[in-house]
Amino acid sequence: MDSAPKNSSQNTAPAAVSDALSGNQVFRLAHRLSDAVNSLRIRLARRWDFVPQTVAYQGYGSTSQVRVLGRVLLTQKPLPGSKAEHAARNGNQNVRGWRAFTGVPLQYTDVEITIGEVVTHVRADRGGLIDTEVDVQLSPGWHTAILRAEGTEPVEALIHVIAPDVKFGIVSDIDDTVMVTALPRPFLALWNTFVLSERARMATPGMAVLLDRLTVEHPDAPVIYLSTGPWNAAPTLARFLSRNMYPAGALLLTDWGLTQDRWFRSGQEHKLRNLERLAKEFPDMRWLLIGDNGQHDEAIYSRFAQENPDRVKAIAIRQLSISESVFAGGHSEDGDHTTSQVPWIYSPDGAGIAKQLGMLGVL
Numbered sequence: 001m002d003s004a005p006k007n008s009s010q011n012t013a014p015a016a017v018s019d020a021l022s023g024n025q026v027f028r029l030a031h032r033l034s035d036a037v038n039s040l041r042i043r044l045a046r047r048w049d050f051v052p053q054t055v056a057y058q059g060y061g062s063t064s065q066v067r068v069l070g071r072v073l074l075t076q077k078p079l080p081g082s083k084a085e086h087a088a089r090n091g092n093q094n095v096r097g098w099r100a101f102t103g104v105p106l107q108y109t110d111v112e113i114t115i116g117e118v119v120t121h122v123r124a125d126r127g128g129l130i131d132t133e134v135d136v137q138l139s140p141g142w143h144t145a146i147l148r149a150e151g152t153e154p155v156e157a158l159i160h161v162i163a164p165d166v167k168f169g170i171v172s173d174i175d176d177t178v179m180v181t182a183l184p185r186p187f188l189a190l191w192n193t194f195v196l197s198e199r200a201r202m203a204t205p206g207m208a209v210l211l212d213r214l215t216v217e218h219p220d221a222p223v224i225y226l227s228t229g230p231w232n233a234a235p236t237l238a239r240f241l242s243r244n245m246y247p248a249g250a251l252l253l254t255d256w257g258l259t260q261d262r263w264f265r266s267g268q269e270h271k272l273r274n275l276e277r278l279a280k281e282f283p284d285m286r287w288l289l290i291g292d293n294g295q296h297d298e299a300i301y302s303r304f305a306q307e308n309p310d311r312v313k314a315i316a317i318r319q320l321s322i323s324e325s326v327f328a329g330g331h332s333e334d335g336d337h338t339t340s341q342v343p344w345i346y347s348p349d350g351a352g353i354a355k356q357l358g359m360l361g362v363l
Contacts, residue, residue, distance in 0.1 A: 041104045050074040052106060054149045056157035057234055060222055060250045062281065063138055066159050068113055069250070070130040071231055072149045073103035103232065105129075106149070114146040115159070124149070127255040129231060140166075140220070160250070162282065166220045168313060169282065170211065170249075171275065172290040173297055174227040174237065177318055178207045178246060203244040204318065206350025213354060214288070215247040217363055222282075223249030226274055228267030231255050268296050275304045279311045286313040288362065290353075293346075294320045302340070309341040314360055316345040316353045 057069040105128030113120045118136045125131075130147065140163035148154040162169075175181040180202040215221060229237065231253045238251065254270045278287065289304070289312060291297025298317060305312045337344040345356040357363040 046074065048076065050076050050104065052149065052151045053103075054111065054147050054152040054155050055235065056145070056147050056155040058238075058248065058250045059145065059157055059159045060224070061133075061138075061159060061161055063140060063161055063164060065133055065135050065281075066115065066138065066143075066145070066161065067250075067281075068115075068130065068132055068134055068145050068147070068157060068159070070111070070147045070155070070157060071234075072106040072109045072111065072124045072128045072130070072152070074106060075103045109149050111147060111149045114148075115143065125255075127231070129255055158248075160222055160248075162222050163220060164284075166222070167284055167286060168218050169222045169224070169278070169285045169287045170214055170218075170290065171224045171226050171278070171287050172211065172249075173292060174225055174229060176204070176292045176294045176320060177290060177297075178204055178211070178225070178244075179237075179240060180204055201240055203240075203246075204350070206352075206354070207318070208245045208350070210350035210354045210357075211247050212245065213363055214357075223247050224252060224274075224278065225249050226252045226271055227254075228270060229253050268300055271297075271300050272304060275300070276308075279304075279308050286311060288313050288316065288357075290316045290318070292318040292320060302337075305340065305342040312342045314343040314345060314357065314362060316347075316357065318350075318353065319346055319348045321348060 051074065053073055053075045055071045055073060057071075059066055059068045061067050105126075106124065107126050107128060109124045109128070111122050111124055111130050113122065113130075113132070113134060115134060115136045115138070118134065120132070120134050122130060122132045134145075138159075138161045140161050143159045143161055145157045145159050146154050147157055172178060211223065215223065225237070225241070227237075234251050234253055237253075241249075252274050254267065275287075275289075278285070289297075289301045291301060301312075301315045301317075305315060343360055345353055345360075347353045347356060354363055
């Protein structure tokens with residue numbers, strides 16, 4: 001008698017488990033290789049007299065909890081008396097993009113954070129990033145957190161504490177929204193990111209005036225710049241925003257490379273996760289979401305608005321010009337938002353967006 005046929009699922013299950021284990025082993029190997037490369041970079045940086053430095057970024061929070069952001073790196077200090085040192089001291093740097101990537105992250109470094117009389121110790125992550133919440137009682141307005149990693153000078157991070165009665169906030173993309181970058185086209189993106197000097201970067205027409213008017217109309221509103229750009233570029237972006245008269249705001253960027261569970265970080269996931277975090281941190285806030293139609297902002301904002309219609313005041317999309325669209329590899333068409341509970345605005349510049357926001361009573 002022939003034996004009964006074997007269950008096909010029993011045959012495929014061991015193979016699937018084996019493939020998964022093999023994939024996990026490869027992933028762990030990639031992490032070990034990445035750590036080994038970073039360790040080699042650290043040894044070389046120390047040999048070349050790089051020095052440890054804590055970099056502080058602007059944070060934000062409520063009157064009971066604040067988000068503190070920073071990074072611990074080995075960086076090359078400009079020579080004393082050099083032109084570079086003079087420019088850095090006076091905030092007149094004109095740095096080529098690639099120089100932002102020469103710093104070497106110091107992984108898992110202990111960092112002391114002092115806010116008033118509250119002292120907290122955290123560890124930087126595998127990319128040297130500090131992104132932590134500190135429970136502290138603060139009055140609304142601007143405060144200072146002092147960050148000090150082992151072997152570094154203490155640095156100050158501004159913290160914008162938002163009053164409980166503030167009901168309006170602003171989230172803005174950066175690339176092709178407040179700064180012309182044509183990011184999606186790979187070779188042009190590499191040129192803009194690594195080669196172009198920071199003073200050659202162009203501001204998007206009318207957007208600085210728009211954001212300035214919004215902060216004048218809503219002086220207590222938080223401004224958040226949410227981008228898929230790397231943390232390496234944070235100092236350059238902060239100088240760009242200041243130089244072009246954009247209002248001060250926290251930068252929420254990402255760290256390129258391996259994560260705990262994926263080969264490459266998802267820019268869309270990064271943006272959506274931070275929007276959801278803001279909604280949780282400020283449950284009574286309604287956000288104006290500003291982006292462009294050259295990447296995925298429409299899809300991200302649409303999904304967030306569908307899931308949180310009471311958290312979105314309006315969505316403003318800057319339309320790329322024909323030339324920008326060519327550089328960016330195309331753009332989406334204006335979507336059909338007739339069923340949306342949230343107003344959508346489309347315009348090629350800040351002036352057009354401001355006019356439509358005025359019609360909505362936001363400006």
